[in-house]
Amino acid sequence: MPPEPAPSTPIRTTGQQLRRRSWAEPWKIKMVEPIKVTTAAQRATALRDAGYNTFLLRSEDVYIDLLTDSGTSAMSDWQWAGLMLGDEAYAGSKNFYHLEDTVRRHYGYKHLIPTHQGRGAEHILSQIMIQPGDTVPGNMYFTTTRYHQEHAGAQFVDVVVDEGHDPANPAPFKGNVDLAKLERVLTTAKHVPYVCVAATVNMAGGQPISMANMRAVRELCARQHVPIMLDATRAVENAWFIKTREPGYAERSCGEILREFCSYSDGCTMSGKKDPLVNIGGWLSLNDDQLADKARNMVVVYEGLHTYGGMAGRDMEAMARGIEESVQDDHMRARIGQVEYLGELLQVAGVPVVLPIGGHAVYLDARRFYPHLTQDEFPAQTLAAELYLDAGVRAMERGIVSAGRDHKTGKHHYPKLELVRLTIPRRVYTQAHMDVVAESVTAVFQNPDKPRGLKMVYEPENLRFFQARFEPL
Incomplete structure (x- = not known):
């Protein structure tokens, strides 16, 4: 793929209309997985059986699956080759040490505690750092993160900039604190045990935080002696958004920017199912020796031994190789470029989307799709159902259903944003799919x-958006 112009570079045609240079993904297809095209009647039946919740649809009934980018990426031939090098020893797998070294080089943290996926790391972090009555500030909530914090006895407080709650605001760093x-x-x-910073902010539309803000x-936090x-x-x-939007970073690589960004924090939770390009796995990284020792004790109880943490050796090898690929500029240029491509098609059509277009998904503003619906009528859940009915495209609700209930009062949280997320898996779909x-x-x-x-007819106790069921009003 020619390095210039990038997908985000507009050029002027003879008619003085702006368009983007054609571009192609920096990979070629070696294996295909057939997908089924369904009829409208088949989709109506499938959606009814799923209780109008796209999470409860069978994947075989989905044509283009944009539910999530978590664990749905396509691995490279180099990653698949790495699976054959899996050291499945119960203790001391060589793949763990490869992963540990890779995380240290690219993310910079001292200690690595592997987990089965990101929420395993969130659970362990919450258990070793939070005491009942604590307050955890963060730049907008995320569903599983807030659950684990509240489950440990803390109260989450949103400290994202106001622009993060405004879908039409074009500010470049709406994830800022x-x-x-x-x-x-x-x-x-x-007492504040730590500040939780998300990069990017999922619930705001995949919006980034700037390097200046992170610094x-x-x-x-250093003045207050509070870790991040x-x-x-x-x-x-x-890191890619910092490279393309923040002055002073255009000539630096994604890998260099990532390392600096992480240096302003004291540890991280990671779902390896996103950036690191694998189907399962995660980790908790920490710089503090004592905290890391506590985490290793916890991981043995809840996940597995501290050198596998719920992952097979082959999974750790694939993740180590995926990290190496994920920080390459060509990969990220194509990854973000595909998301931008879909976003621009929708903007040209006048479809209301969250601006600017985020990193992993295009977010539809369900309030502007259905202004006649109140939040208690679940406009985003309704929109996700309508999208599936139309063409078999599966998306995810990110509104009042995802926000859940206040764990003290039992009342709905009413978020300002009522969104549907079109989440694009990495290296899976083509421009034609978009x-x-x-x-x-x-x-x-x-x-x-x-x-x-819609009306909700079944509501599970925790993280209801995964399993709730609905019926049309």
């Missing part, structure tokens, strides 16, 4: 027959 909000929490809360958060724990799940994508998605979303948006919304 509001320093005034953070300082207020740090100086008034009884300022570090300086503020990074949700590094998509930190490489965040064209099909854009046409389907546009058709749903322009359909004059608007749905009446």
Whole structure:
């Protein structure tokens, strides 16, 4: 792939219309997986059987699966070759040491505690650092992260900048921490065990945090002697946005930016199913020796021995190799470029999306799709159902259902954002698939027959968006 112009570089045609240079992914297809094209009647039946929850659809009934980018990426031939080198020893697998060395080189942390996936790392971190009554500030909540914090007895406080809650605001770093909000929490809360910083901010539309802001958060927390724990799940994508949006970083590589960014934190949780390009696995990284010792004791109880943490040796080898590939600029240029391509098609069609386009997904503003629906009628859940009915595209609700209930009062959380996430797996779909998605979303948006919304008929106790069931009003 020619290095210039990048997918994000507009050029002017003879008609003075702006368009983007054609580009191709920096890989070629070696193996294919057939997908089924369904009829409208088949989709209606499948959706009804799934309780109008896209999480409960069978994957075989999905045409283009944009539910999540978690564990759905395509591994490279180099990663698949690494699977054959899996050392499945119960203790001291050589693949663990390869992974540990790779994380140290690219992320910079001293200690590595492997886990079966990201929420395993969140659980261990919450258990070793949080005491009942603590307050944990963060730049917008994430579902499993907040659950583990609250389950350990803490209260989560949102300190993201106000722009992060405004889907139409085009600010380049809507994931930034509001320093005034953070300082207020740090100086008034009884005890803050750590500040939780996400890069990028999933629930805000995949929005990044700037290097300058991260550095300022570090300086503020250092004065208050409070550590920073990074949700590094998509930190490489965040590094790409720093490279392309923040002055002074254009000539630096993604890998260099990532290492500097992580240096302003004291540890991280990681779902290896995102940036590191594998189907399962994660880790907790820490710089503090005593905390790391506590984490190793916990991982033995809940995940597995401290040198495998719920992963097979082959999985750790694939992840180590995936990290090496993930920090390459050509990979990230194509990864973000595909997301931007879909986002731009929808913007041209007048579809309301979260701006600017985020790193791993295009987020649809369900409030503007269905302004006649109240949040109690679940507009984002309704929109996700309508998208599947139209063309078999599976997306994810990110609104009131995902926000859940206040664990003290039992009442709904009412987030300002009511979104549907079109999440693009890495190295899986082609530009033609994005064209099909854009046409389907546009058709749903322009359909004059608007749905009446949904009612929840089954609600599980925890993380309800995974298993809740609905019926049309």
